C-alpha cells in the first residue's frame with residue numbers, strides 16, 4: 001500500500017477500503033488502517049448504494065410491513081427509502097415465529113395468574129411486547145448470545161430456555177434459574193443496562209478469540225438514559241463488535257413517559273452519535289421485526305459493526321404487580337394499544353394468506369396450553385430451599401460481614417426449629 005493510499009485509508013476517505021464481507025478483525029487491525037470502523041460502515045452503506053449518514057440514520061418512517069388490520073402496508077403506504085427496504089421473511093420463518101408468539105402470550109397470561117395465586121413473587125410482564133420478544137432471538141445461531149432484562153422472559157424462552165427455568169428467578173428461589181452457558185443466554189438482569197456491558201464484553205472476548213459470535217443485547221427506553229448504555233454502545237462501536245442493541249420502547253420507565261426521558265427525535269437516532277446504524281421498527285409487527293433483525297444480525301456477523309434497533313411498542317400491563325399504572329396513564333391509551341395487538345395482527349395476516357388454517361391454529365394453541373400447564377405444574381411444586389444458599393455464591397472467600405450474617409441466620413433457623 002502506498003503512503004498516499006494509507007493516509008487516505010487512515011482518514012476514512014478511501015472508498016475502496018474496508019469490506020462488509022466476512023472479515024473478522026484481529027487486535028492489530030486498527031494499526032493496519034484498512035479495517036477501521038468507519039470503513040466498515042462505509043462498506044455496508046455502499047452495499048445499499050447510500051451514504052454512510054443515510055445508512056446510519058433510521059429511515060424517516062417507522063419500518064412496518066403488516067399494519068394493525070393484518071394487511072401488508074409497507075411503512076404506512078410510503079415507498080421504502082433506499083437502503084431501508086426489507087423483504088418479506090420466508091413463510092416457514094413466519095409460521096415458526098407465530099408459534100413462539102402464541103406460546104409467549106399464553107405464558108405471559110400464566111405468569112400473571114401465578115403471581116395472583118402467590119406462586120410467584122413478582123412478574124414484569126411483556127404482554128403486548130411479545131412480537132419483540134420472539135424476534136430478538138429468531139435469527140441467532142446456537143453459538144450466539146442473548147442478553148436479556150427482567151422483562152424478557154418470553155425472549156429467553158423463545159431462545160430455548162425451558163419456561164420453568166426462565167421463571168424461577170421470579171419465585172426468588174435460585175440465582176438465575178438456568179445455566180447461562182448452556183443456552184447462551186445471560187441472566188435476566190434487573191440493574192438497568194448492566195447486561196449491555198456484559199454482552200459487549202462477551203462479544204469483545206469472542207472477537208479476540210476469533211470466534212463467530214453475534215450478541216443481541218436488550219434494554220428498555222428508560223434504560224437508554226443510563227451511563228452504562230453510553231459506555232456499552234461507544235465501546236461496541238469503537239471496537240466494531242458484532243452486537244445488535246435492541247431497545248424495546250414501551251413508552252414508560254415505570255411511571256416516567258418517554259418525553260421525560262429523552263429529547264432525541266427517536267431512540268434509534270442515538271446510534272448515529274456512536275457511529276453505528278439505527279433503525280426504528282413497529283414493535284407490534286412481527287413480520288417487520290423479523291425482517292429488520294435478519295438484516296441486522298447478518299450485517300453484524302459479516303463485520304459491519306454494531307447496530308441499534310428501536311421497536312415502538314407498549315407495555316399493556318402495569319410495570320409489575322407492585323405497580324398501579326392507572327396513576328400515570330389513562331385507560332384509553334392502553335385500550336388504543338390493545339387494538340394494535342401483535343398476536344391478533346399476525347393471526348389475521350397469516351390466515352388471510354391461507355398459511356394459517358383452523359387446524360394449524362388449534363395445534364399452535366394446544367402447544368401453548370401445554371407449555372402453560374407444564375409451567376403451572378413446575379411452579380406449584382413445593383421447593384426444598386436452603387436459605388443459606390443466599391451466601392453461597394457471592395465471594396470465593398466470604399467477607400466477615402457475610403460470615404456473621406450467615407451465622408445469625410443459622411441461629412435464627414435453629415431457634416425456629418426448636
Ligand SMILES: Cc1ncc(C[n+]2csc(CCOP(=O)(O)OP(=O)(O)O)c2C)c(N)n1
Nearest residue numbers: 151190191192220221222223250252253254
Ligand atoms: C441501575 C438501576 N436504576 C434504577 C432501577 C430501578 N428501575 C427498575 S425498572 C426501572 C424502569 C426501567 O424502564 P425501561 O428501561 O423503560 O424498561 P421497562 O421496565 O419499561 O421494560 C427502573 C428505573 C434499576 N433496576 N436499576
